[in-house]
Amino acid sequence: MGVISNGTTLLDAGALDSGIATGAMTLIKTLTASSSGTLSFVHGTSSVVLDGTYKKYVFKFINIHPSAEASFTFNVSVDTGSNYNVAKTSTFFRAFHYENGTGGAGFDYDASVDLAQGTGFQSLVEGGMENENDANLSGSLILYDPANTTFVKHFLSTINCDRGAQGGLQFNAYIGGYANTTSAVDAIQFKMSSGDIDSGTIKLYGIK
Secondary structure: OOEEEEOEEEOOHHHHHOOOOOOOEEEEEEEEEEEEEEEEEOOOOOOOOOOOOEEEEEEEEEEEEEOOEEOEEEEEEOOOOOOOOOOOEEEEEEEEEEOOOOEEEEEEEEEHHEEEHHHHHHOOOOEEEEOOOOOOOEEEEEEEEOOOOOOEEEEEEEEEEEHHHHHHHHEEEEEEEEEEOOOOEEEEEEEOOOEEEEEEEEEEEOOO
C-alpha cells in the first residue's frame, strides 16, 4: 500500500514498514508518580524501548506536581541508568504573566537555567514551583536519535507551568540543547530538584 497526496506518491508500497520516517507516534511506556523520588525510563527494563527503533522519542508531562518548592529536572545515561551524568549544553527562554495582572508580564532569556558542559540535572523550568494544590506543569521533551554513535544528542523542551504562589505566576518555558556524547543514550531520569514528584504522569512515545 502506498500513501498518495494530490496525485503525488509520498510513500510507495511497503515503505510504511521499511524504516522510512512516517511520523507515526507509538506509546511505549506510562509512568505515574506517587510521592516518587525519581521517574526513570531505562532501555530494556519494564518494556521500555530507548534505542534505534525510533529516531525521535517524545516525553509528555501531564500535571506534574511537586512535594515542595522545586524545579523539574532531567538527565540522561549511557550505561543503562548506572550513572546520570552526561555533559550538556543548553539555552533557556520564557514568556510569563501573572494571574492577578499586577506582577507584570514579559519575555526573557535566563542564563541561570543554562548549562555549559554541565553534568548535573537540567532544569526544565525557571526557578521552582510551589507545592500549592494548583501548582503544576505540563509539556513535553523531545530526545533526538539517542542510539546514534556519530553525533551528539539534541533535546528540545516546551513546558507550561503554574508556579502557584507569587500572584499565580504562569510561564511558558523553552529549553534546547544537546547531550555531548557520541555514545548511545539508553536511559533518562526525571526528578524534582528538591523533594519528590508528588503526583503526575509521564508518557514516552516513539516516532519513526
